[in-house]
Amino acid sequence: MAEIRSMTFDRKDLSNDQLADFYKKLLWPRMIEEKMLVLLRQGRISKWFSGIGQEAIAVGATLALQEDEWIMPLHRNLGVFTTRNMPLSKLFMQWQGAQEGYSKGRERSFHFGNKEHHICGMISHLGPQLAIADGVALAHKLRREKKVSLAFTGDGGTSEGDFHEALNVAAVWDLPVIFIIENNGYGLSTPVNEQYRCISLVDKAKGYGMEGVQIDGNNILSVYDTIKGVRDYCIKNQKPYLIECLTFRMRGHEEASGTKYVPPELFRLWEMKDPVKNFEEYLTTQKVLDAEKIETIRNEFKEKIERELAIGFDTRPVVADIEQELEDVYASPSMVIGQSLIQKIDHPDIIHHSPFTIHEKRMIDAISEGLRQSMQQHSNLILMGQDIAEYGGAFKITEGFVQDFGKERVRNTPLCESAIVGAALGLSLEGYKSMMEMQFADFVTVGFNQIINNLAKIHYRWGQNADVVIRMPTGGGVGAGPFHSQSNEAWFVKTPGLKVVYPSTPMDAKGLLIAAINDPNPVMYFEHKALYRSVTGPVPEDYYEIEIGKARHVREGDEISIITYGSGVHWAEDYAAEHPEISIDILDLRTLLPLDYLAIREAVQRTGRVLLLHEDTLIGGIGGEIAAWIAENCFHLLDAPVMRCASLDTPVPFSIELENNFLAKARLGESIEKLLSY
Ligand SMILES: Cc1ncc(C[n+]2csc(CCOP(=O)(O)OP(=O)(O)O)c2C)c(N)n1
Secondary structure, three states, X not given: OOOXXXXXXXXXXXXXXXXXXXXHHHHHHHHHHHHHHHXXXXXXXXXXXXXXXXXXXXXXXXXXXXXXXXXXXXXXXXXHHHHOXXXXXXXXXXXXXXXXXXXXXXXXXOOOOEXXXXXXXXXXXXXXXXXXXXXXXXXXXXXXXXXXXXXXXXXXXXXXXHHHHHHHHHHHOXXXXXXXXXXXXXXOOEEHHHOOOOOOHHHHHHHHOOEEEEEEOOOHHHHHHHHHHHHHHHHHHOOOEEEEEEOOOOOOOOHHHOOOOOOHHHHXXXXXXXXXXXXXXXXXXXXXXXXXXXXXXXXXXXXXHHHHHHHHHOOOOOOOOHHHHHHOOOOOHHHOXXXXXXXXXXXXXXXXXXXXXXXXXXXXXXXXXHHHHHHHHOOOEEXXXXXXXXXXXXXXXXXXXXXXXXXXXXXXXXXXXXXXXXXXXXXXXXXOEEEEEOOOHHHHHHHHHHHHHHHOOHHHHHXXXXXEEEEEEXXXXXXXXXXXXXXXXXXXXXXXXOEEEOOOOXXXXXXXXXXXXXXOOOEEEEEEHHHHOOOEEEEEOXXXXXXXXXXXXXXXXXXXXXXXXXHHHHHHHHHHHHOOOOOEEEEEOOEXXXXXXXXXXXXXXXXXXXEEEEEEEOOOOHHHXXXXXXXXXXXXXXXXXXXXXXXXXXXXXXOHHHHHHHOHHHHHHHHHHHHHOO
């Protein structure tokens, strides 16, 4: 634990009224918490993470910012919520899990945000908050606004990879972000000497090439004055800044977990440095307050708490409404501001009757064209990815984009997948759209948490949309081994809140990419690497959408229906062409989440025999899900059991012989024969 110095206050040019206001802002969360601890003991709330002893940081930081600057608080930062004037009645509804709370009963304690108050809700994983601040700061930077964003972490959180990635991206991109470490001595029961080896956490700033300072986090005037100055610095110099606030957690990690592991003398020492008591004493010496005034303020607050709690307790019981629950998982397209009317293509046949100018194009060129036209349509669309700028991306999809759209909108990123996904979400908070290119779909594992827990859940949790498309160059058949060949779409299909699209033709690739970018929700866009240059087809020159959630009937047949997507479509088409004696029906799903159940039912109805074909491995692949749905809903239409043809349940091997054996294509013929002979 760092040395505990005595507390001296410096009011600088703060007026008496300002100081009195600071005092009230500091006292308010303390008194709320004291009341919550009573209610907890009475069993009237279920869990409490205490910030007692740390209030000066949250309150001082919030006071130092403008009201429309985003803050990313954590579980000990009640002072952020109260200083942004959130009514206690509504906060209390939130803590009870009431429908009228900030998250409609869907989130606990401090895991919620609110756009109106510019507070971004945390997820339990702590570190992911930090990179969201990068994205917000990037939005300010792009708009040349004189604003910062501010994110909190605990000492424990600094050990997470997310801390490193967020600070690194902020430094490399010169983003005006204030990162605040609340060093309170413990991460749950883990003391700081088991958490890190540097002398002070602020020393880490140097490693990222940013400035940093360590301050007394219990001194509200130090916190306020430092952050105010740092804010000016960040705006003027367009740089991030790291502030380590020394403080102490005066209670357990959460109320049920106790404090046995903390030496009692530490409590005695830090009790002397209590942020409220010390400030109160200082204000008394400054004659801003006296015993009577303090008593009056405390009494007013006591009454206010009772009044607010009476409102807060007066909630309706939560009524679960399935329709409402499902509806809130996704943002509705009407949230897209200023979206122009877009030509939608339901089915490729439509192009034969349309005024479109059609050219034959390779898949890769169609994707590139869709992206380019989207950049022209949306001046607020930002592209991010490794090597996507001058180099044009690993597959050259963005070749020439820098020349046309500039480096601000076509951004090379450090190898920080998690932070870039987080930054994409931050951009979304500020009304930007973004597309992130995963260099290979395999690398999504290192950005997984942000996608699954932040992007996918945020709209359901507190109504904020994540207007982000992640392009996923995917698939095998290219001799690239286990880490450049995987089919990992099924990981995302089981995550409510995401949309998953997977085109197999150039026309669909362009139209689905445009639709994904227009969609206000997070969309995982899979593009098969082996199809980039091997597949060509007609593509309208125009700006058009292929509707997300609509399958494509590729080929009419009456003996067997192959339901597939991606490379499977081409395997099935090739097989059908080589076997004209079999009447094969083919359905290309195009979107895997949400599935087009109507089209699936029609495919079952056409032949009564269904083969689900995918390049993904068998167990846990989407084929199993669709087979279950068909069994439950279309049993009466079947003449044979639903069968699956998938890749082997092994990693993707490197040698061509092994890979050919691995891929589902190797077993397509025998699967079809087996199903036909049933
Ligand atoms: C990724 C992840 N690992 C573990 C946890 C469990 N956990 C919750 S809070 C916490 C300690 C955090 O310590 P610190 O960052 O210092 O913040 P403090 O609680 O002290 O404010 C831990 C381990 C978690 N929430 N997320």
